[in-house]
Amino acid sequence: MIYFDNVSKIYRDGTPALEDITIAIQPKEFVSIVGHSGAGKTTLLKMLLAQERPTAGSVFFQDIDVHALAASAVHFYRRKMGMVFQDFRLIPNKTAYENIAFAMEAAGRPDDEIESDVPYILNLVDLGSKANHFPNQLSGGEQQRVAIGRAIINQPDVIIADEPTGNLDPINTYEVIEILKKINELGTTVLITTHNKGVVDAMGKRVITMDRGRVIRDDQQGHYIL
């Protein structure tokens, strides 16, 4: 489903960020990418999101060569994936409801679908009562749950979460991971990067370990080993 084919990225100043990465991810997998800061985890995700171009190699999503996409087609491509970030990245002047609705509006979905789906998703992430709160009126965990709601609202093929628990306390971390696991069980591929050993070890799923731009381990039932 996702295939990194000999991907290398060297920044303009000559710093290598990724070297010869080849990874294949199957549908419905739950994959954790672990490694120290600067190991290349985020760069790898940015490649998949068509935010950065590889210096060599290609990235495929389903049968799409991600970096051969025309600039005008990139936004259609991005609707196939849901994104969650460490810093939540909600739109500050939109309420929780509007933040989730925005992803549907942007995808051109009709009003009646938005009106039925958004409350459903808000309840799913346990924020039914805070629909009209703005991000600065929500706690970190609540904001991250809004972000997850936004990521799943368009029923994407894959959820990509970059350090989704990086700014959360253990209880919120647990809740967010539970939601991601649930989404995965419902059939969505989940790809996360994380520093959190507890999260990775408790999951018992595939773990890809990166170090200085290279994949050093790839275990089907892995642990956080560095």
Place this chain on the structure above:
Amino acid sequence: MFTGMRRVLVGGTKNFFRGGAVSVATVIIMTVTLIIIGILIFLSALLSFTLAQIQDKVDVSVYFTPAAAEGDVLNLKDQLSQLPSVESVTYTSSDQALQEFKTRHANDQLTLNALNELGNNPLGASLAIKAYDPSQYQSIVNYISNDQSLQSAGVSIIDHIDYYENQDVINRLTAAIHDTERAGLIIVAVFAVASIIIAIATVRLAIYSSREEIEVMRLVGASNAYIRGPFIVAGIIGGVISSAITLVIFTPILWYLGANYTSWLAGFDTFAYYTGHFIEIIGALVGSGIILGGVASFLAVRRYLKA
């Protein structure tokens, strides 16, 4: 399509009203810009009004010798009236001239006595000629000077033409008005350009604070047009509000100036001009506001939409 448009309109409106201080700052800067543009409109109207006023006062008089036959003078009047460059020709007979002379010198007994001593009327008839444009006087004067029919027994019936006395003054005045007009407009135009640049920079700053938001919108799969739309709508709303504020500020000021300073402004009634050109002025201000807000937002968002 309609849904998308409605969402852009609603989104833009919400963005504007939730923008708080940023929206207020943008509106203030745009209002200042529009006030300067409004001053530009009124200054140019005032200058062209003054120019027309002064040009209106300029005329050329042809004085005839007392010996000139009235028929010849009236004949010339008819010929001149038919020239395309001539707006009007006013005939003053020698009797009228005498009458006016007496009225003018009613308190000057010495002059009146001298006039009585002469016995007959020493004053000739005259024609006051008014052209549509001051630059045409030269050709009118040439036309009269070359007219062979204005001879009576080999002597010209024209005593003198005062154009030659006024020529220098007329030319200098016309040049001075043109220079003032140009200088005034250039100064205000420079201010207008400067404030437009400041307004664009302000909108840019406002949108700079939304750059992460734009990035997020791109990541959740919004098309560039869908991201840009609400910003442009918010910019246009800002422009419309600014132009409304500008009109609210202008109206009482123009009324006050019109009521108290019309004579000081050489008879230019600002309020009458305002009410007389209301639609054009509103159109110019609201149009500038919309273009300013919309274009500034478009340019500012474009930076963050480049891949």
